Amino acid sequence: MFAKLKHGLSASFFHSDHSRPVDLHDTRGVGIRVVGLNKYFGSTHVLKDINLEIKAGETFCIIGPSGTGKSVLLKHIVKLETPDSGEIYIDDLPIFSGDPHDSSRDYRYSMVFQSSALFNSLTVGENVGLWLREKRVCKEQRIREIIREKLEMVGLSGREGLRTSELSGGMKKRVAIARSLAMNPDLILYDEPTAELDPVTTDELANTILKLKETTRNTTVIVTHDLNFALYISDRIAMMSGGTIVEVGTPREIKQSQNPVVRSFIYTTTKGIRGD
Template identity: 80%
Template sequence: MDLSDTRGVSIRIEHLNKRFGEKHVLRDVNLEIRAGETFCIIGPSGTGKSVLLKHIVKLETPDDGEIYIDDQPLFAQQNRHNLHDYRYSMVFQSSALFNSLTVGENVGLWLREKRVCKEPRIREIIREKLAQVGLEGTEDLRTSELSGGMKKRVAIARSLAMNPDLILYDEPTAELDPVTTDELANTILSLKESTKNTTVIVTHDLNFALYVSDRIAMMHAGTIVGVGTPAEIKASSDPIIRGFIYTTTKGIKGE
């Protein structure tokens, strides 16, 4: 497996619907994400953002509709046994680190389980990825010794270990203070300069989304109500988007 060759992938979501019992969580969702861009999906809690993210990585199956990665369908019957030619990883809201493992063991877990390369190279990759997120020399620390922000960055380093073509973040700023959130945002921006991958971020943190995104989609009541650059989203006349953006607690004033 050649981990040096990475690229961004495009994502196209068409008429995606998902119900849990009587609750219609995703309602005819249509969305396009371009290869190589950093794309944020924003909206209040309970609007289906994380459920949509789980469909992109096939942790959920839609009731109807389709998702295309580089124009290849994820859920079509004839495609179910085909191997995808892209790598993807996900950074979970809770970081999902293994407490029984050191920082280095967490970062190198996938490499060792898949026997991708020999042990000396694995140790090099661990050091490289930790350095990319500003955590040089932390390989031997236990997860219990880490702050919340450090845990997030270790989770990112673990996701980067496979050099993914697509990386997804589920509420990356949850439970982080403003200073740590700022550090995380700058980490994601610096990674954009050194990687070619497509980045998809689900967040209710508007300021974070405006800072790191190339484009943003707003979700409301299980559907996409607007897509645009940060400037276009801020200038939107849609009452739902304006109601989410222009509140005193977000520090953004409407005209």
């Protein structure tokens, strides 16, 4: 698990040995279905009978106050946690049961952590190309081309030689995204991407993710407590409270929700939204 964490969790979805060649052009979004998921930590029931469906290719945000189980759910999707009961299906194939060596289960995923998880000892370019070099996916010339392409996609052209200590918080987030994109993932996940960012940098990050949506076909899942951010970038949103999903809908449907839990969260966290 530590190896996955330190590399930004860039990996094959069901295989960790990468024994098969990687085709970086063969990329598509994946559908996710969560059925009856339960998770306990000791006597604390963190996830309570979670049922959720995320469509292939959509940008899906999971919102809610801190401590509601959002990040725990995200970790189950990438198998960093194992449920006490229930199942998660990727393109209708269960990830916690069945034959793990079935090649039809092989999906690439990457995760952008709240801390960005960059290596301070490496340059920006070396961080972005780390997975490609470690797995010897392609020749060095092509790796350098991919690094330039992905940095350009996140608005950091020509920054390959910078050290992470020279980057702002927002730039670190974008480098982490570029590193995740280097493997052309079918699924990319973000855990609290706007944490510790000022409003201007948050807006830049939101526009970066929206721009990526125009050029990639992957499925994007974002955990955040930042409602404005979620409303701006999402195709659909799920609201979590107390370890359960209380509502799922488009940004417009969430804003117009009559659910008292949703309304309380909206009017507490986003001033001026009332009446929109």
